[in-house]
Amino acid sequence: MKKIIANFKMNKTPSQIKQYLIDLMARYKDGDKVELGLSIPYPSLPIAKFLIGERKIKLGAQNLSDEEVGKNTGEVSGEMLKDVGVNYVIIGHSERRKKFKEDNKTINNKIKMALKNGLEIILCVGESLSEYNTLKTKDVLTEQLESAFKGLYENELENITVAYEPIWAIGTGKTPSAREIEKASKVIRSVIKEDFSAKASENLQILYGGSINAKNISQFKNLKYSNGFLVGGACLDLAEFLQIINVFI
Numbered sequence: 001m002k003k004i005i006a007n008f009k010m011n012k013t014p015s016q017i018k019q020y021l022i023d024l025m026a027r028y029k030d031g032d033k034v035e036l037g038l039s040i041p042y043p044s045l046p047i048a049k050f051l052i053g054e055r056k057i058k059l060g061a062q063n064l065s066d067e068e069v070g071k072n073t074g075e076v077s078g079e080m081l082k083d084v085g086v087n088y089v090i091i092g093h094s095e096r097r098k099k100f101k102e103d104n105k106t107i108n109n110k111i112k113m114a115l116k117n118g119l120e121i122i123l124c125v126g127e128s129l130s131e132y133n134t135l136k137t138k139d140v141l142t143e144q145l146e147s148a149f150k151g152l153y154e155n156e157l158e159n160i161t162v163a164y165e166p167i168w169a170i171g172t173g174k175t176p177s178a179r180e181i182e183k184a185s186k187v188i189r190s191v192i193k194e195d196f197s198a199k200a201s202e203n204l205q206i207l208y209g210g211s212i213n214a215k216n217i218s219q220f221k222n223l224k225y226s227n228g229f230l231v232g233g234a235c236l237d238l239a240e241f242l243q244i245i246n247v248f249i
């Protein structure tokens with residue numbers, strides 16, 4: 001089963017999401033080949049939950065607070081997301097790390113908050129262009145993973161998917177080669193094996209994200225060490241997103 005997760009980022013109003021979902025559900029059939037997840041902006045979550053109903057489409061948020069409740073104007077808690085019917089939350093996206101100054105400690109706290117509230121997690125990790133050029137990908141991934149997973153129990157990893165998203169590939173039209181993605185996925189698995197166990201490493205779900213589109217998806221169709229894709233820009237156009245999904249059906 002391939003996991004295909006859409007990341008809408010800060011795009012589409014609730015009315016537009018409503019129409020998108022109506023169209024998507026008319027054209028996409030639940031099956032056992034693809035696990036589909038839609039990470040949409042907060043205001044659209046309730047209408048999306050209502051429209052998805054009993055369909056096997058997972059509903060995701062793109063962030064949550066690292067605190068539980070109270071004096072945090074503008075923030076949204078894990079408990080609120082759970083109550084709305086959200087299944088999973090993206091944590092550590094590079095846009096949040098960079099623009100909103102989320103450091104590894106904050107990301108670790110957010111993961112714990114999501115787990116506490118019974119939310120699944122998509123944890124994003126990835127190197128910058130200069131780190132890529134100076135062959136630091138392995139070091140960066142190791143550091144990001146080890147700090148994100150600090151204090152977690154092995155069984156909690158069952159609720160976490162790791163998305164390898166090289167920063168230089170996000171929204172740029174550039175991607176690593178299939179071999180480079182495989183190599184990064186192996187690094188991710190080896191960190192988990194070292195810090196937890198061989199079983200946790202084998203069971204870990206890994207996605208690739210960064211400039212995936214309908215034109216290049218077939219290049220990455222047969223990746224062995226990763227389990228799916230996190231799709232940003234290309235999910236916004238439903239026809240293109242369906243083309244990506246259909247490669248796996």
Ligand code: PGA
Nearest residue numbers: 170171210211231232233
């Ligand atoms: P992109 O974004 O597909 O537009 O490159 C991916 C992401 O940021 O998750």
